[in-house]
Amino acid sequence: MVLGKEIRLNRILKKGKMLCIPLDHGISSGPLRGIQNISELINQTQDSGLTCFLVNKGIIKSLPAPPRIGLIAHMSAATSLGPDPNNKILMGSVKEAIRLGADAVSLHINIGSKEEPSMLYKLGQVSDQCNEWNIPLIAMMYPRGDNITNPHDPTIVAHTARIGAEAGADIVKTVYTGDVDSFREVIKSCPVPIVIAGGPKANTDHEILQMCNDAMKAGAIGVTFGRNIFQHDNPNEIIKALHAIIIENKHYGRNKSKKSGRK
Structure with a gap:
């Protein structure tokens, strides 16, 4: 028997x-820069190899047409202001995400920040709701805050990822x-699949593709790259290159340092 969560996961993944x-x-x-017109960006890139895109709920309502790829509704936010x-x-x-037609929901949690307890409480609540409605939950687990001196420390990253899995x-x-x-x-220490964040803008395409x-x-099982795609001079080109690595299992590795296209 195929459950609703499996069907929805199949919409945001390709070959797992x-x-x-x-x-x-x-x-x-x-x-x-690059996301001033999100609808146009989605329309121009969704057939280049993306399996899904992630947006806030208001953007879903503003889309001029149903997307042809998986849709993740992001449910948490804060501003730089x-x-x-x-x-x-x-x-x-x-x-609300289900009413809007989303295939999955996502939540951003900063481990090591002063507000970590409150964010973990919300993660637990949303996890319970996702189980009730059979909708996948993507937990964005970042080592970020006053207690984090090195966000790329493998021990800290492992702990942070494990928290997301343990929370559901x-x-x-x-x-x-x-x-x-x-x-x-x-x-190995995380019992659920992991995808990586893109981080700050890369200087070259080589950096993007090598990291992937x-x-x-x-x-x-994949990547979620924002600026390194939508601020690229040719988003479709970099998506196709990432698709070759992720979906087609093609190996990437070279020493030359081609400048990454940037707007």
């Missing part, structure tokens, strides 16, 4: 792998540690 473009930056950072950008508050419900997430998104061996240990290749080699 994820290539997602998160576009939730409008609340935290404003209309950044507020008193504590690391304090992500809940801005929606699982029922179906997929955990976290930062890449920087090397295959240490990230493989993060993967190494994360997949370590055992990740």
Whole structure:
């Protein structure tokens, strides 16, 4: 018997792998270059190899047409203008995400921040709602806050990812540690699949593709890259290259340093 969660997971994954473009930056950072017109960006890139995209609920309502790829509704936010950008508050419900047609929901949790207890409480609540309604939960688990001196420390990243799994997430998104061996240990210690965040803008396409290749080699099921896709001079080109690594299992590895296209 196929359950609703499996059907929905199948919509945001391809061959069990994820290539997602998160576009939730409008609340935290404003209309950044590349996402001034999200609907146009989605329409232009959704047939290039993405398995899904992630947006805030208001953007779903503004889409001019149903998307042809998986849709993740992001449910937490904070702004760079507020008193504590690391304090992500809940801005929606699982029922609302279902009403809007989302295939999954996501929540951002900053481990090590002052507001960590409140965010973990919300994660537990949303996890329970997702189980009730059979909708996948993607937990964005970041080591970020006053108690984190090195957010790429493998021990801290492993702990952070494990928290997301223990709280009930179906997929955990976290930062890449920087090397295959240490990230493989993060993967081994997390009982649910992991995808990596893109982090700050890369200087070259080589950096983007090498990080993706190494994360997949370590055992990740994919990536969620925002700026490194939507601020690229040719988003479709970089998506196709990522698709080859993630979905087609093609190896990437070279020494030349081609400049990454940027707007």
